[in-house]
Amino acid sequence: MSIVVASEVATALASRGAVVALESTIICHGMPYPKNLQMAMEVEAIIRDNGAIPATIAVLDGVPHVGLNNEQLKRLAISGRQFQKTARRDIVHVIASGGNGATTVSATMFFAHKVGIPVFVTGGIGGVHRHGEQTMDVSSDLTELGKTPVAVVSAGVKSILDIPRTLEYLETEGVTVAAYRTNEFPAFFTEISGCQVPCRVDSPEECAKIIYANKNLRLGSGILIAVPIPKQHATSGKIIESAIQTALKEG
Numbered sequence: 553m554s555i556v557v558a559s560e561v562a563t564a565l566a567s568r569g570a571v572v573a574l575e576s577t578i579i580c581h582g583m584p585y586p587k588n589l590q591m592a593m594e595v596e597a598i599i600r601d602n603g604a605i606p607a608t609i610a611v612l613d614g615v616p617h618v619g620l621n622n623e624q625l626k627r628l629a630i631s632g633r634q635f636q637k638t639a640r641r642d643i644v645h646v647i648a649s650g651g652n653g654a655t656t657v658s659a660t661m662f663f664a665h666k667v668g669i670p671v672f673v674t675g676g677i678g679g680v681h682r683h684g685e686q687t688m689d690v691s692s693d694l695t696e697l698g699k700t701p702v703a704v705v706s707a708g709v710k711s712i713l714d715i716p717r718t719l720e721y722l723e724t725e726g727v728t729v730a731a732y733r734t735n736e737f738p739a740f741f742t743e744i745s746g747c748q749v750p751c752r753v754d755s756p757e758e759c760a761k762i763i764y765a766n767k768n769l770r771l772g773s774g775i776l777i778a779v780p781i782p783k784q785h786a787t788s789g790k791i792i793e794s795a796i797q798t799a800l801k802e803g
Contacts, residue, residue: 557667558619561607565668570604573618573664573672573702579608579628580635580654582675589629593622599673607669609660611638611646611653618667628654639692657704658696661774670763671703676740677776679709679718682800690721697774698725703763708738708745708778712796715745723750728762728775738780741792753777 557565564571574595579588596606607619610628617624628635631652638646638653640662646653655663657677664672678691697704709718719737722729730751731737739745753759759777766775 555616555618555663555667558607558617558621560605561619564605571607571669571671572599572604573660573669574606574608575657575660575672575674576608576610576628576635576654577637577656578675579625580632581637585629585632588632589626592625592629607664609655609663610635611643611651611655613652614647614650616647616663618663618669640696641692657693661696661700661702661704665700665702669702670767671705673705675707676710677704677706679713679715680721682712682714684714684717694718694721694725697722697727697776699772700774701766701772703759703766703775703777705777705779707740707781709740711739711741711745711793712800715739715747719747722776726771726773728766728773730759730762730775730777732759732777732779734780738778739793741781741796742790743780743786749778
């Protein structure tokens with residue numbers, strides 16, 4: 553399978569520089585144009601400002617791309633839902649049909665690992681849905697974490713999902729779950745979920761050490777590093793969280 557790797561990404565990887573993978577589903581399915589383009593470019597700028605190279609991943613006309621230029625980002629943003637939401641199961645269909653795919657966490661992890669990118673940053677991962685023990689609705693993000701050695705940095709799992717069962721599933725998959733500067737697993741919109749984490753990291757250096765240990769031991773599984781929502785955004789997050797809990801009770 554041919555993967556197009558942007559020249560600056562390839563150069564950084566060849567020189568053992570820092571590269572951070574980014575998904576594209578949030579661009580096409582997460583918010584409307586032009587906010588989605590502004591968000592995508594801002595995230596890439598933040599990564600550059602911190603000394604790394606961003607690598608947004610998507611499938612364009614049947615070809616996987618790792619690292620997109622501004623025109624390609626704009627294409628994704630304008631096309632929106634015309635790009636198929638692409639998880640691991642959808643990759644072969646999108647490529648074989650010459651289609652366009654916006655990668656989810658699982659597909660982004662897959663392509664990142666293929667080209668040697670060890671770190672991937674996203675907003676939130678999928679999980680076990682409520683009543684998942686009956687519906688078997690479990691995100692492929694979790695199984696991907698169990699078999700693809702990429703460190704995923706996110707704000708946790710949305711509280712509309714079943715967080716305790718999600719963490720149990722990750723344990724079953726052998727995934728190291730760490731929280732950054734907290735003992736509690738964050739719930740995307742809020743800093744707290746009521747669930748404790750088995751591993752706490754308090755600095756970028758500690759994060760790097762567990763990523764290195766995972767790679768050195770060749771465990772073959774990923775790592776989830778959960779970073780709580782910044783305190784300046786926590787107030788609005790609590791409003792959203794309250795609305796979610798009300799809706800769940802009414803449902």
